[in-house]
Amino acid sequence: MVDWSVYLVTEQRASAGRSTPEIVASALDGGVGVVQLRDKALPVRDRLAVGREVRELTRDAGVPLIVNDRVDLAQAIDADGVHLGDDDLPVEVAREILGEDAIIGRSASFVEDAIAAEGTGADYLGVGSVYATESKADVPDDEYAVGPERVRAIADAVSIPVVGIGGITADNAAEVAAAGADGVAVISAITKAEDPETATVALRDAVDGGRNRE
């Protein structure tokens, strides 16, 4: 069983000078449940090197490792799956390549897209941006921001796990969980934290608190 409560998306550029493996190691100590290797600014050859390190760390911790976008990179580092957006390979194509056991996630900002993604065999959804954020400069206005209400609508419409993403911090994570999300995906709330371990613990506590309010 995957623990979706706190889902870390890596971004070395936003890690205050620390490496992605450093951030991941600290987040794992704090109980992060899923790690997504993103680091989109890195050439894939460098992401391969970082990914191999992160694969060792996550494997030792028994935590699933998901790769953003690149199905081939997921194969190369023996990741557990991929996370796909609108511009990426379709879920069915990734499934054909990676097989039944892979964890394939899909971004969705609208209820219709969420239902469609579930229909194509996505294993979970990343729903966002929940709150306004600058992490994705190229997100259209109407996906900005979906808010806890749309998280709730999507969580009600699908039976696969839903993870809220975008602008989530320890201050608003409870609200996202209370809206029915199975967890929260964050970049900077962990990568920019002075202590990523403590930040992860705080997010977990917030999600647990919100879940009890659901």
Next chain:
Amino acid sequence: MVDWSVYLVTEQRASAGRSTPEIVASALDGGVGVVQLRDKALPVRDRLAVGREVRELTRDAGVPLIVNDRVDLAQAIDADGVHLGDDDLPVEVAREILGEDAIIGRSASFVEDAIAAEGTGADYLGVGSVYATESKADVPDDEYAVGPERVRAIADAVSIPVVGIGGITADNAAEVAAAGADGVAVISAITKAEDPETATVALRDAVDGGRNRE
């Protein structure tokens, strides 16, 4: 046996308003020997759609289809192989994913790199830029331009096929073939041509002429 004489690299942005499948169909009529799906500006989901069309055309013509960079896209469209550069997945990693029968090409601008690429199992080399070109804005100065002399040095140093790339036209293709290249890879000499078929024939003729001078 692959006929390396004329190797088309696709780029819809540089195709004078025509689609990549249109260009490929015309180049196949002109006797192009290899097609590489590049179209780097397109999101991978769109490259998938274009690639599926190009796969049909090349399969009907019995011509190998190579995908630039993305091993997963090559798998998705059942391409014959991939072409990899310095920033891409290493040849060994692509080989592991695609298997022994895949055609895996590697870019190389220096003799040492060419020998190293052959050592890692590359099936052919793309050597360039042979002449100055604006196709790749981010190529370092000292890879600019390698000239026919370095093509010769590399062709002499390795036993795998060598294809010259960068700034090649029907006017200088003979010189590249005379330097020992097995063929010439072009984007705009075909994609921007008023008639890609005729342009392909002219390139073939030039390569054949240069080969006889070798």
